[in-house]
Amino acid sequence: MELATIDWVMIGAYMLFSLVIGIYVARKAGKNSTQYFAAGKNMPWWLLGISMVATTFSTDTPNLVANIVRTDGVAGNWVWWAFLLTGMLTVFVYAHLWKRSGVLTDVEFYELRYSGKMAAFLRGFRAVYLGFVFNVVIMATVSLAAIKIAGVLMGLSPVETVVITGAVTVIYSSLGGLRGVLLTDLFQFFLAIGGSFIAAYVALNHPDVGGFEGLLQHKDVVSKLNILPDFSDPSQAIGIFIIPLAVQWWSVYYPGAEPGGGGYIAQRMFAAKDENNSIAAVFFFNAAHYALRPWPWIIVGLCSIIVFPDVAAMKEAFPDAASVADDDMGYAAMLTFIPTGWLGVVVASLTAAYMSTISTHLNWGSSYLVNDFYQRFIRPESSEKELVMVGRLSTVFLMIVAGFLALAMQNALDSFQILLQIGAGTGLLFILRWFWWRINAGSEIAAMVISFVIAMYFQFFHVHTGLPELTGWQEIVIGVIITTIGWVSATYMIRPTSKETLFRFYEIARPGGPGWERVLNMAENEGKKVKKYKDEAWRVPQGIFCMVLACVAVYGTLFATGYWIYGNWILAGFITVVSIVASMMLFKAWRKLINMNPDDLYE
Incomplete structure (x- = not known):
């Protein structure tokens, strides 16, 4: 299959459009770091909400859903559907707190909430860890999906895919800052949604599928249709339903679904014009993310089971992409049946999905490296112009590193599991740190170190110990238990945050609740009046x-x-x-x- 001229024109027009937006807003974005990383903190809820939806609609997302559907059926999606609980908790409990904090990044929060050298170290380390290491892994995973789709649909090599799409994305991201990202996301949202519906329509009308009736009655699909898991099979029910709903949603840190909010979701909250716009933006994102988008992806994944019943069938059909073929290529494989003209729209929509996610991660990661590392620790006297320049340079650097890493990766679902494991056990701390005064910087450092060590053990060393092999959910539960015990113990072993910092934080964020009564009593006993x-x-x-x-x-x-x-x-x-x-x-x-x-x- 080859793209026709009209298809290439549509794809090229979209890329040109994105570049024009980046150039158009470059001057305003370059005024200062607040404009560059938070769009002036004056954005409406609908634009921020649409941007969050566009960001999480990445090229790897439909691939991941297709992988899940092909291996565990529709019910397998509970591994990410469960994060709706996290999202709505952020909407109604944490969104207004983040906006009140007045920080530019959620990493800056550490020195607002905690005190001393530990708080400074935590801010600097998390800036590099999240802004560079963690962020680059996410972008590489997204780029891997783009490599697979481009290899199937466009005949591009992995290097060509990374260079072309990465270059366009990094240009408009580095020029336009967050404002440029938001404006391009607005267009990308509608393009990506439209493309997913076209893909589902074409997949259903494939001769081997035969529409909804043929799909729903096919012998290989019937067993995959259940929305709830088969509770007669405890191993399946526990792994894809019970653990995600009982443990995973509140205990695991994952970008876009952080317990208590964080990352680029928090960045959008900071950019809102007020608390109510912050809340409405995150609500719109969660409603659209979980209720609007999944079914077109699911339908394509189900159809792929009929047309490409196994990985071998995909390797045979797409020999040029055989080296990266896996169940997560089922979505891209079905797109090859889209006719000329419509194919250009769909490929452009997937390009939009890729660029939206990458541009957000570039700006978000750069905000950490500039605001929380470069300005905080290297050049505190930096001018606003210098900060913007460093932000643009770090954006380019992040894209280059992510591109190289993407060329070495194989599977999106494996990356998803690794990221879940790295964050296992840290979520409860992120939920409680707003409402329990005793949590300190040491608590966060302990949680971060322990969860990372456990993830690395399960990923690289457990197989060599001779111990029984564990499933993904068992590894997550073990990680949650050990990490939680570790950070709670550290909380009581390490000196509390200074009273002055606690008083100031309470005045700014006003979290309220019984977890702060002791702090208010301390202030009263010392004759210090905490504003409220x-x-x-x-x-x-x-x-x-x-x-x-x-x-x-x-x-x-x-x-x-x-x-x-x-x-x-x-x-x-x-x-x-x-x-x-x-x-x-x-x-x-x-x-x-x-x-x-x-x-x-x-x-």
């Missing part, structure tokens, strides 16, 4: 209530869509009603939450 709003209620109980309603509404929409597709009208109708009722209750509860934000002056 009059009659400010603790928002967490109402926030958790909103979180539960939001999860019911979004999960209801996700499941109802699936059962409408399956033709199960009664169950689909019932779940639709439940989702609508939950949405109505959420609207009322959300208004109450907003009204709990006091406008009175400090006492």
Whole structure:
């Protein structure tokens, strides 16, 4: 299969459009670091929400979903569906706290919340670890997916794919900063969504599939259709459903679904014009991410089972991509049946998905390296112009390193599992650090080190010990238990954060709750008055209530869509009603939450 001239024109036009936006906003983005990394902190919720959706709609995401569907069926998606709980907790409990903090990055938060040399070390180390090491792995995983898709659809070699797409992305990202990323994401969102629906339509109409009826009745697909796992098979139910819902969502750090918020999600919150826009942006992202996008990907993955029943069939069909062929190539393989003209749109949409994710990670990672490492530790006297210049240079550097790493990787699902394991056990700390004064910088350092050591042990050393082989979920549970015990122990073994820092943090963030009563009592006993709003209620109980309603509404929409597709009208109708009722209750509860934000002056 070869792309026609019209297809190449569409792809080229999209890339040119992205470059024009980067050039157009370059001057404004270059004014200072706040403009470059936070778009002036004056962005509306809808633009930020769409940007987050576009960012998480990467080339590796449909590949990952296709891989899951082919190996574990539709129910296997619970390994990432469970993160909706994390997302909605961030929306209704943490979004307003992040916006109140006033920081430029979530890593800067460490020296707002903690004190002393440990806090400084933590900020600097996390800036390099997340901004460079962790971030480069994510971008390499995304680039791997682009390599597989380009190899199948465009006949490009891995090196050609990385050089062409990486060059365009790094140019507009380095020029336009976050504002350029947001504006290109707006267009990329609609292009990517449209492309996924075209892909699903074409896959369903493949002669071997025969539409919905042929798909849903095919002997190789029927066993893959269940939205809930087979509970008669405990090994499957535990691994893909029980552990994700009971443990994974609150205990594991993963980019885009950080417990308590963080990363590029936090970056978008910082860019919002106010607290309400911050909350609305993250809500829109989670609703669209889990309710709007999955089914087109799932449908393509199911169709690929019929057309390419195993990896050998894909290797035979695409000999040029045989070296990287795996189940995660099922999505790209099905795109080869899209006709000329429409194929250009779909490839452009996948290019958009890739560039959106990479551009966000470039700007986000660069913000850490510049704000939390270069300015904080190397040149505190840096001018704003210098910071922007270093930001642009570090953007280019990150892209180069990620490109080389992508050429050495093989499988997106393996990378997903490794990242989950590295973050296992740290999530509870990120949730509690806002509401329990005793957590300190040492707690975070212990959690980070222990979880990383455990991940490396399982990845590289466990197989050589002679001990029984463990499944992915068993490794995560062990990691969570050991890491949690480790950081809680460190919390009590290490000196608490200084009282002055705790007082200042409480005044700025106003987290409230019983976890800060001792700090307020200390201030009162020492005759130090900690500023607070009059009659400010603790928002967490109402926030958790909103979180539960939001999860019911979004999960209801996700499941109802699936059962409408399956033709199960009664169950689909019932779940639709439940989702609508939950949405109505959420609207009322959300208004109450907003009204709990006091406008009175400090006492």
